[in-house]
Amino acid sequence: MTSNEPVLPIQQPNRDVKQNNDGHIERRNRRALVDIGNLAPTAVEIGKPTQISRPVTRNFRAKFLENAQGEADKNVKIQKPQADPNNEEVSLKAHEETPRRRSRKPSKSLTTVLTARSKAACGITTKPKDPVVNIDESDINNELAEVEYVEDIYTFYKLSETEGGLQDYMNSQPDLNAKMRAILVDWLIEVHRKFELMPESLYLTINIVDRCLSVKKVPRKELQLVGISAMLIASKYEEIWPPEVSDLIAISDNAYSRDQILAMEKVILGQLEWYLTVPTPYVFLVRYTKASLPFDKEMENMVFFLTELGLVHYSVIITNSPSKLAAAAVYAARCTLGKTPAWTETLKHHTGYYEHELRDCAKTLVTFHDCASETKLKAVYRKYVNPEKGAVALFPPARNLVAEARGSEQL
Incomplete structure (x- = not known):
């Protein structure tokens, strides 16, 4: 122990009791505690013993010495020697005697460090610049928007399209091919x-046509009849004022009679088991x-x-689900x-x-856009x-996707 360290005497019993000259015992008045934890610190002079009123332990003694030394450093004014630029020894001594105030940096936990390293390794160093936007916020007061249920509805749609997805049916149609279907659509x-x-x-x-062809063999001469009957069914399901059968007969140039259309309507509904509430690409679009x-x-x-x-x-219809086709169209x-x-x-x-x-899929759609004005099937282009x-x-297609599509074809 150095000479300048404060002396900590061990607490003596009955120190608050004092006997006067007359033999009477009197008790000293104790100072009231200001703070239950620590009293307000007083100036500490180095070299003088400091009285304490609690048993001294090793930990307490070490903390007490540290606090005492800190208070002494604050209250004792250190005389800095004048630094002489010509005297390197005096300048060095002045620099050594100047107290240094260390800045304590907040320590990081091991979990924080490991998480930061993991994000850096994965390339996730900052928050995404493009946060998810609440697209239903403006429809909160619109009862028809069904904001409270819309997420659950589309979760059900995604599940339904997976369960009832179309399979490649063209090989099971002996009298039809993909080109005939394209002409019909x-x-x-x-x-x-x-x-x-x-x-x-x-x-x-179009969904009814594909589902019907996937479960029923249709001769070539009845393909247009399937299309007309499917449109009649869809119009009855979706429209307030569906077209009449006579209108459909006229638009098909009297190729089929009223009885044929109604009979095919019954056949299609029977084959589909009257299941018409299906997630088409439209609901996802x-x-x-x-x-x-x-x-x-x-x-x-x-x-x-x-x-x-x-x-x-x-x-495109067979290789992509309705939701994927809709998403690819938005991307394209x-x-x-x-x-x-x-x-x-x-x-x-979403x-x-x-x-x-x-x-x-987007590259395929952009390729169709690129040649839409040159193909023989121009209904979509004219629309x-x-x-x-x-x-x-008339807009120019996405050139980067077209170039990638052509590069893939060359490979």
């Missing part, structure tokens, strides 16, 4: 436009287009244009219109698809070249 799109039906009716019509921010009419028209181009082609439309980023966190959240999962649809068919 192109014609149905034209009929749908002339009758000015709701878009839901078109998507349900409505949701995904809403999640494509900023939302505008041009974006909506481009999405539906690309989707209907895909509906015409059998390979954003690339075509130059939206950045092409795929956002909001879209990923669609459940990552960008790389949609790229192949969306109209100024009422924003003439989006």
Whole structure:
């Protein structure tokens, strides 16, 4: 122990009792405690013993010495020697005697350090710049929007499309091929436009046609009859004022009679077991287009244009679920219109698809867009070249996706 350390005497019993000259015992008045933990510190002079009123332990003694030394450093004014620039020894001594105040940095826990290293290794160093946007916030007071249930509804749609997905049925049709189906769908799109039906009716019509062909062998001469009957069923399901049978007979150039159409309607409903509430690409397009921010009419028209181009082609319908086709159409439309980023966190959240999962389908849709004006089946092109649809068919396709598609074909 050095000489300048304070002396800590051991507490003596009955120190508060004192006997005066007359022999009477008197007690000292104790000072009231200001703080139950520690009293207000007083100036400590180095070299003088400090009285304490509690048993001394090793830990207490060490803490007491540390506190006493700290108080002494605060109250004792250290005389700094004048630093002589010509005397290096005096300057060095002055530098050594100057107390250094250490800045304590907050210590990090091991969990924090490991988490930071893991994020850095995975490339997650900052929060995402593109947070998920609540697309239903503006519809909270709209009862028809069903904001409280919309997420559950689309979860059910995704589950339903997985359970009732279409299988490759063209090999089981001895008298049909994919080209004949494309001609039929192109014609149905034209009929749908002339009758000015709701878009839901078109998507349900094509769904009914594909589901019917997947369970029933249809001769070539009855393929158009299946299409007309499917549109009649879809119109009854979706429209307030569906077209009459006589209108369908006229639009098909009297190729079929009223009895034939009604008979085929019964056959289709029997084959499908009257199951018409199905998730078509349309129900996903409505949701995904809403999640494509900023939302505008041009974006909506481009999405539906690309989707209907895909509906015409059998390979696109069979290899992609309705939700994936809708998501790929939104991605291709954003690339075509130059939206950045092409795929956002909001879209990923609501669609459940990552960008790389949609790229192949999007490249196929953009390829159809690139040659839409040159193909023989022009119903979709004529529909969306109209100024009422924003003439989006005239927009140049996404060149980066077209170039990738052509590069893949060359390989």
